[in-house]
Amino acid sequence: MTDDREPTMTGYDQARWIDGDEPRYEPLLSEKDETTVEVGGDDGPLPDDLTRDDLTLPELSEPELARHYTRLSQMNYGIESGPYPLGSCTMKYNPKFTEDVAALPGAAVHPDRPDGTLQGTLELMAHLQDYLARIGGMDEVSLQPPAGAAGEFVGILVAKAYHEHNDEGHRSEVIVPDSAHGTNFATAALAGYDVIEVPSAEDGRVDLDALEAAASEDTAAFMLTNPNTLGLFERNIEAVAEIVHGVGGLLYYDGANLNALLGRARPGDMGFDVMHYNVHKTFATPHGGGGPGAGPVGVVEKLAPFLPAPRVRERDDGFERFDPEYTIGKVHGFEGNWLVLVKAFAYIARLGDDGLRDASAKAVLNANYLAERIGYEVPHGPFHHEFVASAGDQDAADVAKRMLDYGVHPPTTKWPDIVSEALMTEPTEIESRDSLDDLAAAFEAVREEDDETLAAAPDRTTARRIDQTEAARNPRLSWHDLAD
Amino acid sequence: MTDRYHQAGGTPFAPHTEAETAAMLDAIGAESEVDLFDIPESVAFDGEFGIDARTEREIREECGRLFGENDDLVEFLGRNHHGHYVPSLVDHLADRQEFLTSYTQYQPEITQGFLQALFEYQSILAEVTGLGVPNASMYDAATALGEAATLAARLRQVDGTRVLVPELLCPGRRSVLDNYVAGTDLVVETYPTADANVDVDALADAADDDTVMIYAENPTVRGTIEEHLADIGRIADDAGALFCLGSDPVALAILEEPASVGADVVVGDASVLGMPTSYGMGLGLFVTREEFIRQVPGRLVGVSTDDAGNRAYTLTLQTREQHIRRERATSNICTNQAWVALRTAIHAAMLGASGLVDLAETCVREAEALAADLDSIDGIDAPIHDRHHFREFVARTDRRAAAVRDDLLEAGFAVHVVGDHEVQVCVTERTERRTDDLVAAFEEAAR
Amino acid sequence: MSFNIPDDRRYLESHEWTEERDGTVRVGITDFAQDELGDVVFVELPDIGDDLDAEAAFGVVESIKAVSDLYAPIGGEVTAINETLFDAPELVNDDPYGEGWMIELDADGSLDDLLTPEEYEEQIE
Incomplete structure (x- = not known):
């Protein structure tokens, strides 16, 4: 199916300054100024043996800095x-009022104050713990993990502590499906x-036979995303739970794809x-x-005594x-990440039951x-909030680069690798029909282009294709490295 | 509220009109939205969460009321979480949607701006530490310390099982470290301190061939400036262990350069620049030496060239990371604190070298002046450690410290209790105008 | 796509090649392996004098998209390493059987049990 409208362009290359025919980019701060200040000496408050000799950093005026960062923002x-259909990342619009809520005076408090002086902060945390528990069908929630991977870490440490508490510290294995997020493997390690990888079945879901074969009295936990990274609901989830619980293991839910299930199904009920x-x-x-995020952890009652300290009640x-x-x-x-938690509270409160249910529907x-x-084939279904299409004979990474030329952010590519040349696409509820039509037009335009065009892409962006090999062979990580 | 886009019961952040939803369902060939879900009935949820939707205005009022219930205190608090004054420019620039709402820079051709800002952040860290490999952020100082220990465990250059930390280490930081080494064969042990500095002789006795890392802080958690950094570096070197130094970019503006005293890894809280007091939310700085580059945790921004021959920035050495190397990755970190790093970089650039040095010297002068003022009060000795101080210091109170703290709270001031008769007081440029009032309150509370 | 598989060597399933040279055994990775990896950006090798067990990981080859362990085809002491690769890892891509070699071993066994060129070719098909 194709669309006859022209791909739309967005103007993210406006930061290029045209100097003759040559594009010129925003220089580094260090290329604008470097000022060296002597430290210590007779005027300093410390003896010289406790101080450095000098410090060299750029010194720029406020207007210069305002332009510098505004130009950088224009290259982002x-x-x-525009559309941001990155599979597995759930790129939603971030409501502005949540920023204002997090910036309210009174939110900026120090955590070492006595509880009695922090009642508002603690009350909001208690409400958020409660909201999250209800949404996930869990009994208790810890807000401490500062990111999803940190949440995974807490979950697995809690499982470990639980097993050790029950004299089952011998359990040494965590089972992870081959389609799982890389963080699952890294967290368990x-x-x-020991990480035991189980292959997916033909239909893209957990292979129950493989799981049964992998599960044993050494199993501490099985980590699963549902819907999985192909967007498929693990229809056999109850059988999965029976297998894992049958050998005394715990079942871990990776919440990356929870947006698909809001108000439709709850991990605790599965x-x-x-x-x-x-x-x-x-x-x-x-x-x-890239962050900050937050990765609160929910648990059933029997795991609650092991959660991180402190919690709020x-x-x-x-x-x-x-x-x-x-x-x-x-x-x-x-x-x-307290300020992130405040924003999450405000968002959940804005949507309420019906809004959350509508978010997953849309x-x-x-x-x-x-x-x-x-037109790209989607080999597995029925999918939910995301699908994984195959770029077929095209290179998925090249498809992504070419999509940049059509003014949209491309999908996640080449993962999960159970679909060849994967284009993992998650538009989220925020896109309108028109916007999805534009996005589809970009996909379709690229699908009909030849490999040469794709390999040369992008050519309408701030930077053209970047040489990854050069960056890795000769790592230069600060402006000091550019001098040589 | 109901309008064309926001039907009763819908999310206000989906733009579908009823007619569009119907047309889209029609295009898919589905009867209803519910039909699109492939969820077995036995696990489907048909209940209610019981969460009432509120309007934007209601939520702002609700949260304003909640935060209003936090006592209005002047916080002379620190101990690993410090709030300096953050210029308005930082908020306004960092809040630009192109920065705030973007994802990790996996498509560098359309994220050059953020990549450059992170490269500049890394450069500032390289400058203040003197070490060559800064990463693009960890969650906070405590997790950065944990990652430093796992780095030590992975390195071929060092072997052994013991990680030595000062007995004064904050319990929270210690607990995080213990959890990060839980999956390794490392054991964390404490070494003695003397007058809130490292007890060098005791450390030399404690360190041996089985030691993989020695951790020390400058300034220490009690605010003292460490006087034995070069000795610690030498002890670590002799033991064949890494020297990991905990600090922050304001302190490092004037204190001894970590590279010059033999530090191999520097960790700490970089959000002392860029973030106000935020209930402990931070930014883990992590910098190490070139030879360890392939074992570094987290994202790295590097420089390369694009097809047009222009300089371009990109995430690099990604094969270390979890999305490629999975269970053999150098860390499980994915989401980091990039936006806080952007704020830190803007704040540092706004201060410049002279502003940063000036701020750091203020942290020394104000702490020493306030300690002297408190020392002149009957019933208070301050500071109790015969050291130079940065931002904070410990005072001895004849009265029970908790009673002093409670009286100060009544008067509108917050300080730490760190012993039965010890309080800790932190002062920065943000609170310096209120030190006279604090001293007056102490005069009452000390009795 | 066809890959170069020289007749005068023996191979491992993990894509290393071995070559007998005057009493020592030289080891590298195959044309197929370098192509799968893509641009090699870093090579980590053992120290001269290290004793390797057969099938033990002795080093690492890293490209921009993957990291692979290098496995010893046979036990023995490392007598030479190709230090040129530290500064010029691209040699692994450009000349995997020649200048891209990695280590030499004083082997303590025979290569006869390793894959023949024909067997290796079958494996990568």
Whole structure:
């Protein structure tokens, strides 16, 4: 199916200054100024043997800096620049009012104050713990993990502590499907487990026979994303839970794809014992160019005593922090990415039950509509909030680069590798039908182009294709390295 | 509120009108949105969360009321979380949607701006530490310390099992470190301190061939400036261990350069620039030497060239990371603190070298002046450690410290209690105008 | 796509080649392996004098998209390493059987059990 409209362009190359025919880019701060200041000496407050000799940094005026960073921003594509259908990343619009809520006076407090002086902060945390528990069907929630991978780490440490508490510390393996996020493997290894990878079945879901063969009395946990990274609901989830629980293991839910299930199904009802939420995905807190996010962890009752310290609870005389009885301790120096949690609270409160349910409906509607409008084959279904198309004979990474020329952000590519030349696409609920039609037009335009055009792409962007080999063979990580 | 786009019961952040939804369903060939879900009935959820939707205005009011319930205190608090004044420019630039709402720079051709900002952040860290390999951020100082320990465990250049940390290490930081080494064969042990500096003789006795890392802080958690950095570096070197130094970019503006005292890894909280006090939210700085580059955790921004021959920035050495190397990755970190790093870079650029040095010297002068003022009060000794101080210091109170703290809270000031008769007081340029009031309150509370 | 598989060598399933040279055994990775990896950006090799066990990982080859362990085809002491690769890892791509060699071993066994060129060719088909 094709579309007859022309691909639209967005103007993210406006930061190029045209100097004759040559594009010229924003120089580094260090190329604008380098000022060296002597440290110490007679005027300094410290003896010279405790200080450095000097410090060299750029010194620029406020107007110069305002232009510098504004130009840099013009060389960057954000969610308000255009469609951002990155599979597995859930790039939603980030409501502005949540920024204002997080910036309210009174939110900026120090965590070492006594509980009695922090009642508002603790109350908001208690509400958010409660909201998340309800949404995930979990009994208790810790807000401490500062990112999804940190949430995974907490979940696996909690599982470990639980097994050790029950004299089952011999359990040494964590099972992970081959289609899982890389963080699942890395987290299990960080926690000291052997990682057992199980292949997916032909239909792209968990292979029950393979899981059964892998599960044993050495199994500490099985980590699963549902819907999985192909967007497919693991229809056999109850059988999966039976196998894992049957050998005494725990079932871990990776919350990366929770946006598909809001108000439709809950991990706790499917038999999951422990899960993390990615608030920067599901609850629309900004991705910030890579972070900060937050990765709260929910657990069933029997795991609650092992959660990180402190947690928040309500008492007769107000809210207080407390250490769970067998706590694993801490995974963050304080209590996580607080300002991100405030934004997540505000987003959930804005949507409420009906809005959350509508978000998953529109996310799934949009993914299905977009898949219908493009010619690339989607080998697995029925999918939910995202689908994985195959670029076929084309190189998926080249397809992505060429899509940049059509003014849209491309999908996640080449992963999961159970689909060849994967284009993992997640438009989220925020795209309108028109916008999806534009996106489809970009897909279709690229699909009809030859390999040569694709390999030469992009040519309408701020930077052309970047040489990854040069960057890796000769790593230069600061402006000091550019001098040589 | 109901309008064409926001039907009753819908999310306000999906632009579908009813007619469009119907047309889209029609194009797909589905009867309803519910039909698109492939969820077995036995696990489907048909209940309610019981979360009431509120309007934007209601939520702002609700949160304003909640935060209003936090006592209005002047915080003389630090101990690993410091709030300096953040210029307005930082908020306004960092909040530009192109920065705030973008994803990780996996498509560098359309994210040159953020990549350059992160490259500049890395460069600032390289300058203040003197070390060549800064990463693009960890979550916070505590997790950066944990990652430093796992780095030590992976390196071929060092072997052994012992990680030595000062007995004064903040319990939260220690707990995070313990969790990060849980999957390795490392054991964390403490070494003694003397007057809130490293006890060099005791450390030399403790360090041996089985030591892989020695951790020290400058300034220490009690605010003292460490006087034995070069000795610590030598002890680490003799033991064949890494010297990991905890610090922050304001302190490093004037204190001894880590590279010059033999530090192999520098960790700490970089959000002392760029972020106000944020209930402990931070930015883990992580810098190490070139020879360890392939074992570094987290993202790295490097320089390359594009097809047009122009300089271009890109994430590099990604094969270290979890999305490629999975269970053999150098860390499980994916989402990091990139946007905070952007804020830190803007703030540092705004201060420049002279502003940063000036700020750091203020942190020394104000702490020493406030300690002297408190020392003149009957019933208070300050500072109790005979050292130079940065931002904060510990004072001894004749009264029980908790009672002093409570009286100060009544008067509108917050300080730490760090012992039965010890309080810790932190002062920065943000609170310096209120030190006279604090001293007056101490005069009452000390009795 | 066809790959160069010289007749005078023996191979491992993990894509290393071995070549007998005057009492030592030289080891590198195959044309197929370098093509799968893409541009090689870094090579980590053992120290001269290290004793390797057969099938043990002795080093690492890293490209922009993958990292692979290098496996010893046979036990023995490392007698030489190709230090040129530290500064010029691209030699692994440009000349995998020649200048891109990696280590030489004083082998303590025979190469007869390794794959023949024909067997290796079958494996990568």
